[in-house]
Amino acid sequence: MIFTTFWFLVFMFGFLGLYYLAGYFAVKIRLRMLLIAVASVAFYHHFTGDAGILLIVTLGCLTYFAGRIKNSILINLVIFCVALSLVFYKYTLFIFSSLAELFPALSSIPASEWSPVVAPLAISFFVFEFIHYLVDVKDGNKPISSPLEFLIFASFFPTLVAGPIKRFEHFIPSLKHGVANAKLISLDTQVGFLRVIVGFCKKFVSDMLTLYVAGTVPIFASYALIDRWLIFAAIAFKIYLDFSAYSDMAIGFSRMMGVKIQENFNWPYLARNIKEFWRRWHISLSSWIRDYLYIKMGGNRVSPLRHGFNLILVFVICGLWHGAAWNYVLWGAYHGVGLVFHQYFETFILNLKGKSFVLDFKQRNRKFSSFLGAINWGVSWVITMVFVWAGWLLFFYPVDQSISMFKALFHV
Amino acid sequence: MFNNLFSVIIEHFRSPRIFLLGVIFGFGLCVIFGMKLAHDGYYGAFERVQGPYQIDNHFLLSASQISKVIRSGCDTENVLVLIGGSSIMNGVGQPIRYLWSKKLKENLGDGYCVYNLAGPAGALNGFASTTMDILGAEYKEVFLVSDMSEGVVHYPPDGVMSQKHYFWDAYYKNMLSTDLMNYVSEKKALFQGNRKKLSESARNDLEKIELSMLLDGLFYYNDLWTYIDYNYFTSYYTQNAGAWQWTPRKIWPDYDFEVDFEVLKSLTHYTQPVDSEAFKATLSKYSNLSAYYDDSSGGEEVSSRYLSKLARQIEDNYLTRVSSNIILAYIGVSPYYFDHMAEDVQKGYEDIYKSKAELFESYGYSVVRPRFEAEDFIDPFHLNTLGGWKLADEVADRILTLDND
Numbered sequence: 001m002i003f004t005t006f007w008f009l010v011f012m013f014g015f016l017g018l019y020y021l022a023g024y025f026a027v028k029i030r031l032r033m034l035l036i037a038v039a040s041v042a043f044y045h046h047f048t049g050d051a052g053i054l055l056i057v058t059l060g061c062l063t064y065f066a067g068r069i070k071n072s073i074l075i076n077l078v079i080f081c082v083a084l085s086l087v088f089y090k091y092t093l094f095i096f097s098s099l100a101e102l103f104p105a106l107s108s109i110p111a112s113e114w115s116p117v118v119a120p121l122a123i124s125f126f127v128f129e130f131i132h133y134l135v136d137v138k139d140g141n142k143p144i145s146s147p148l149e150f151l152i153f154a155s156f157f158p159t160l161v162a163g164p165i166k167r168f169e170h171f172i173p174s175l176k177h178g179v180a181n182a183k184l185i186s187l188d189t190q191v192g193f194l195r196v197i198v199g200f201c202k203k204f205v206s207d208m209l210t211l212y213v214a215g216t217v218p219i220f221a222s223y224a225l226i227d228r229w230l231i232f233a234a235i236a237f238k239i240y241l242d243f244s245a246y247s248d249m250a251i252g253f254s255r256m257m258g259v260k261i262q263e264n265f266n267w268p269y270l271a272r273n274i275k276e277f278w279r280r281w282h283i284s285l286s287s288w289i290r291d292y293l294y295i296k297m298g299g300n301r302v303s304p305l306r307h308g309f310n311l312i313l314v315f316v317i318c319g320l321w322h323g324a325a326w327n328y329v330l331w332g333a334y335h336g337v338g339l340v341f342h343q344y345f346e347t348f349i350l351n352l353k354g355k356s357f358v359l360d361f362k363q364r365n366r367k368f369s370s371f372l373g374a375i376n377w378g379v380s381w382v383i384t385m386v387f388v389w390a391g392w393l394l395f396f397y398p399v400d401q402s403i404s405m406f407k408a409l410f411h412v
Numbered sequence: 413m414f415n416n417l418f419s420v421i422i423e424h425f426r427s428p429r430i431f432l433l434g435v436i437f438g439f440g441l442c443v444i445f446g447m448k449l450a451h452d453g454y455y456g457a458f459e460r461v462q463g464p465y466q467i468d469n470h471f472l473l474s475a476s477q478i479s480k481v482i483r484s485g486c487d488t489e490n491v492l493v494l495i496g497g498s499s500i501m502n503g504v505g506q507p508i509r510y511l512w513s514k515k516l517k518e519n520l521g522d523g524y525c526v527y528n529l530a531g532p533a534g535a536l537n538g539f540a541s542t543t544m545d546i547l548g549a550e551y552k553e554v555f556l557v558s559d560m561s562e563g564v565v566h567y568p569p570d571g572v573m574s575q576k577h578y579f580w581d582a583y584y585k586n587m588l589s590t591d592l593m594n595y596v597s598e599k600k601a602l603f604q605g606n607r608k609k610l611s612e613s614a615r616n617d618l619e620k621i622e623l624s625m626l627l628d629g630l631f632y633y634n635d636l637w638t639y640i641d642y643n644y645f646t647s648y649y650t651q652n653a654g655a656w657q658w659t660p661r662k663i664w665p666d667y668d669f670e671v672d673f674e675v676l677k678s679l680t681h682y683t684q685p686v687d688s689e690a691f692k693a694t695l696s697k698y699s700n701l702s703a704y705y706d707d708s709s710g711g712e713e714v715s716s717r718y719l720s721k722l723a724r725q726i727e728d729n730y731l732t733r734v735s736s737n738i739i740l741a742y743i744g745v746s747p748y749y750f751d752h753m754a755e756d757v758q759k760g761y762e763d764i765y766k767s768k769a770e771l772f773e774s775y776g777y778s779v780v781r782p783r784f785e786a787e788d789f790i791d792p793f794h795l796n797t798l799g800g801w802k803l804a805d806e807v808a809d810r811i812l813t814l815d816n817d
Contacts, residue, residue: 006623010623184432185429189432190431207647211648211649211650212649215649215650
């Protein structure tokens with residue numbers, strides 16, 4: 001994790017020192033903007049080198065100028081280029097190796113020789129931000145006019161590596177407010193610092209759980225049933241704590257600069273259904289998928305069959321976004337199917353609730369129906385958590401191992 | 413909910429000035445506590461350093477603490493014997509009760525203190541050599557014992573990756589001798605040059621270690637953290653920790669089981685069948701001597717290129733300046749394997765050993781080579797108690813001879 005490296009701590013300490021110091025100059029806004037831009041480029045260059053910088057600069061320039069020109073055809077073309085670069089850098093090898101398994105004749109093409117082995121750092125994040133920017137500009141939002149502001153939007157170092165995925169309509173005003181008002185002794189610094197500490201604590205616990213999981217999963221079946229459930233929960237909590245720790249630190253560091261960033265997690269493991277889970281988990285990604293994929297594909301205004309298909313498709317894409325491997329595809333499809341099932345079930349329950357015999361029953365047995373409500377709350381939560389946590393098995397392990405681990409939870 | 417909860421707490425503590433002062437004060441307290449811990453000793457006594465601390469399980473051994481343990485356990489009138497090197501010298505395969513370094517202490521008798529600072533994949537340079545430099549001026553005499561396995565010499569003074577932090581801990585806390593500090597600045601160009609040959613990730617790791625120890629030299633967080641880890645709570649999960657994971661390291665059991673000596677003897681002979689794939693694989697691994705031979709000599713002579721490279725490495729090694737106090741033990745491969753090697757490979761091993769030993773001796777090092785039997789090994793290269801005791805006898809004799817000289 002980049003935020004927990006000594007390099008980053010020294011870098012951040014030095015940066016914040018200069019940032020607060022800049023507040024004493026008359027041209028503090030310009031100075032701070034420049035400082036953030038230089039720090040962001042230096043940060044990204046340190047972790048990716050020249051090649052990574054070249055890609056983000058090229059795509060960023062294309063996005064900026066397409067936004068400024070505001071020509072629909074050009075914007076569409078740039079969206080295509082930006083998306084294609086993500087596909088090329090992240091998925092070429094995966095696509096070719098998968099196709100070669102289907103069509104052995106293709107295996108003679110040496111894809112590994114010309115396709116990138118490692119995708120540039122954070123490409124999934126900045127590509128999604130660029131697409132959001134272009135789509136919103138095309139839909140009539142005012143583009144960012146200042147190249148410096150756009151550079152900061154594209155490379156803002158606290159959120160660059162692991163999100164939250166920013167929206168420029170929210171980010172730019174917040175950035176302007178931050179550079180104009182940030183002070184060392186301020187509520188923003190206090191809140192931001194505490195948020196970073198919360199992130200560090202979560203990361204610490206997550207690393208402990210990671211070692212625990214790494215040491216116990218290979219001999220999962222040899223543990224007693226209660227221990228297997230503990231390991232199952234540890235897998236779920238390690239990913240939550242690890243990922244939300246990143247977001248906490250990103251939000252905290254930004255807040256110390258006076259910039260408010262969108263929240264990314266909202267107690268996801270308290271969700272009582274899968275739909276609610278996705279409203280609480282990786283909010284910046286799920287809302288991106290909702291706004292730029294799901295709604296663009298028709299949302300819930302299409303036929304139930306098409307709606308179900310769309311849901312599964314967008315979640316397959318969501319799975320692929322996490323990594324170029326079949327287990328991510330499967331994990332996405334698994335959640336897509338879960339959401340479709342929930343959608344149908346919710347409609348069925350809503351219909352049922354409207355029936356006169358149900359209403360009569362509730363009226364006559366108020367205490368009993370509130371008891372049933374509590375039971376319903378608990379059962380829904382348990383089912384949702386087992387569903388989501390079982391999904392993490394698919395996310396981390398090969399399918400056969402995931403299934404055998406899941407069966408072992410029930411002594412099967 | 414979290415954010416609401418967070419906001420509620422923050423709203424009730426709306427005092428940024430007091431908060432900032434609190435952060436500075438709290439941080440300062442941690443630094444002072446860390447400095448105090450570095451100054452006081454909190455490590456317990458140990459038979460081998462890798463036992464309770466398990467450095468391969470994320471424990472950054474502190475140079476000040478090891479020096480404290482030695483100072484408190486060994487009077488400066490005594491001769492100090494420090495054992496460095498790899499897991500072979502650490503005594504993997506030997507229960508604490510019958511550990512070779514314990515036998516070495518017995519053989520040397522009063523007036524000698526023995527500390528086993530060897531660790532997994534360790535080399536001549538490492539914990540022991542750094543400690544030798546830290547304590548060299550305080551003791552009557554200090555000897556360093558290490559193994560002469562392949563790759564033990566060509567390390568910079570900070571040693572192998574898993575032990576580098578120890579050197580830089582001592583470096584940034586000004587614990588090293590002026591001579592070694594000067595040597596580090598003199599050879600900076602050489603180390604930078606060698607560093608360029610490393611992979612990017614190894615280079616990054618190295619920079620990370622140096623930076624972390626530079627900061628630790630200012631803020632003393634490592635001593636604070638290892639104090640908690642050692643005494644109260646280990647954040648590192650490992651199967652070695654005993655019944656409850658995350659227990660403090662001071663109560664971790666040693667990784668070699670305590671068994672009765674008679675039982676131990678019956679377990680010692682390495683019994684892998686000679687026709688097994690594992691046996692053949694190990695044998696073939698040790699049969700490739702091409703790196704040491706010149707093709708032009710028809711495999712008759714050890715390559716002069718190899719020997720001149722080794723000579724350069726020995727020359728460049730800081731420890732050559734104190735080579736008269738260094739004993740290198742040649743362990744070699746278990747005779748159980750050696751006997752199954754082709755004749756030319758056996759001859760190769762002998763040639764290489766002789767050439768290396770002569771070279772080291774020409775630079776003032778002492779080399780010992782106990783005669784081991786197949787029954788002395790627990791695996792192809794690690795000694796069991798019987799082998800360990802043979803090593804102890806030979807090393808003790810050499811130390812006594814050198815000390816009397």
